[in-house]
Amino acid sequence: MSPRDLNHAGLNVGATDHATHAEAEYSLFGFWIFLMSDALVFALLFAIYATLQHATAGGPLARDVFELGSVSVQTLVLLASSFTYGLASLAMKYHQGRLRPLVTWLLVTLALGLVFLGLELHDFIGMADKGALPQRSAFLSAFFALVGMHGVHVASGCLWLVVMLVQLRVFGLDTPVKTRLMRLGLFWHFLDIVWVAILSVVYLQGLLP
Amino acid sequence: MKRDDYRRDLASYVIGLALAVTLSLIPIALVQFPTWPRGTTLGVIFGLGLLQILVHLRCFLHVSLGRSHRHDLYLLLFTSLILVLMVVGSLVVLGDLHHRMH
Numbered sequence: 157m158s159p160r161d162l163n164h165a166g167l168n169v170g171a172t173d174h175a176t177h178a179e180a181e182y183s184l185f186g187f188w189i190f191l192m193s194d195a196l197v198f199a200l201l202f203a204i205y206a207t208l209q210h211a212t213a214g215g216p217l218a219r220d221v222f223e224l225g226s227v228s229v230q231t232l233v234l235l236a237s238s239f240t241y242g243l244a245s246l247a248m249k250y251h252q253g254r255l256r257p258l259v260t261w262l263l264v265t266l267a268l269g270l271v272f273l274g275l276e277l278h279d280f281i282g283m284a285d286k287g288a289l290p291q292r293s294a295f296l297s298a299f300f301a302l303v304g305m306h307g308v309h310v311a312s313g314c315l316w317l318v319v320m321l322v323q324l325r326v327f328g329l330d331t332p333v334k335t336r337l338m339r340l341g342l343f344w345h346f347l348d349i350v351w352v353a354i355l356s357v358v359y360l361q362g363l364l365p
Numbered sequence: 366m367k368r369d370d371y372r373r374d375l376a377s378y379v380i381g382l383a384l385a386v387t388l389s390l391i392p393i394a395l396v397q398f399p400t401w402p403r404g405t406t407l408g409v410i411f412g413l414g415l416l417q418i419l420v421h422l423r424c425f426l427h428v429s430l431g432r433s434h435r436h437d438l439y440l441l442l443f444t445s446l447i448l449v450l451m452v453v454g455s456l457v458v459l460g461d462l463h464h465r466m467h
Contacts, residue, residue: 164437166427167374172367188437192444199448203455207463228393235385238425242378250371345425348385349418355389356414360396364403364410 164188166342167245169334172252176331180338187339191346194309198350201302202357209362211294218295218362221288223279227359230275231351234310237268238348245341248334255324262321265344269314276307299358306354309347316340381424388417 164184170177209218244261251257280300283289290300320340323333392410399406422428428441 168427185437185440188440192440195444196448196451199452200455203452206452206456207459224393224397228390231389231393232386235382235389238385238421239378239382242381242425246371246374246378249374250367342426345421348425349421352385352389352414352417352421356392356410360392360410361407363396364406365399 166338167242167249169249169338172249173334176334179331180335183335184338184342187342191342194346195350198302198305198353201298201305202353205298205302205358208294208298213293213295215293215296216283216286216288218358219365221283221286222359222363223282224359224363226275226279227355230272230279231355233268233272233275234348234351237265237272238345240265240268241341241344245338248329248337252329255329258329259321259324262317262324266314266317266321269310269317273307273310273314276303276310303354303358306347306350309350313340313344313347316343377424377427381420384420384424385417388413388420 164181166184168177169180240261244258244265247257247261288296290297317340320333320337323336327333392413395401395406395410401409422441428438430438
């Protein structure tokens with residue numbers, strides 16, 4: 157088998173670790189099935205949001221409560237975290253003996269994930285201060301369901317990162333830990349894709365005069 | 366050999382980040398400084414968003430169209446089909462109902 161062969165979508169470790177490479181094919185495919193079912197959940201939340209976005213029931217409008225500056229920063233933070241997770245994946249693939257680069261990039265990713273969550277929470281609190289709570293209108297219910305769902309996913313990703321850091325300390329970088337890190341990578345990059353859709357459909361569409 | 370692989374993999378992430386940031390900042394700038402009519406701008410925003418999703422799939426998730434024994438691509442394409450059917454279907458049906466009620 158040539159090291160260039162791809163067993164699965166996501167970063168393949170065939171060039172440096174054949175055993176994990178073979179192991180990863182099935183567990184990653186299973187994880188893709190989960191991701192795709194998750195994508196369907198998000199897609200339907202998007203459909204609900206799209207149909208209810210104008211149902212404001214006399215309450216706050218999108219442009220009254222969204223803040224472009226904060227959302228732009230959140231976008232950049234999330235994109236940066238995807239990149240740093242990529243660097244963690246590369247450290248796992250190419251620095252076999254050394255844990256330090258991998259752990260460092262995972263910690264940076266975790267920090268960026270937490271910054272994103274903090275900013276999002278700050279926005280939500282600001283919205284609540286303006287009376288924009290989920291129960292105010294169908295638009296706000298759909299908004300909090302969709303964006304909140306993404307936030308919950310990022311929070312679970314952060315928790316998963318913490319678990320992986322503990323596992324790295326306890327088990328070291330063995331094959332199961334490696335394939336878990338590869339799945340977490342898929343999850344993390346997938347959440348970025350969902351955010352791109354949220355940015356365009358929810359925030360930019362809502363703020364466009 | 367290993368070094369070349371490393372460079373190629375790293376390049377994928379760097380290019381991905383550069384494209385993703387650019388494709389995010391252009392729509393944000395279009396909203397901050399509206400220049401075209403709303404419909405046109407919205408079309409451009411959605412177009413760039415779609416392009417960015419493809420960049421993420423290619424550069425971060427390394428989904429490729431290459432000929433290899435993977436079923437991931439079929440899974441992704443099939444899910445996209447179902448996703449488009451469900452979302453567009455919902456929007457058409459509910460949009461039509463909304464139209465009839467007014």
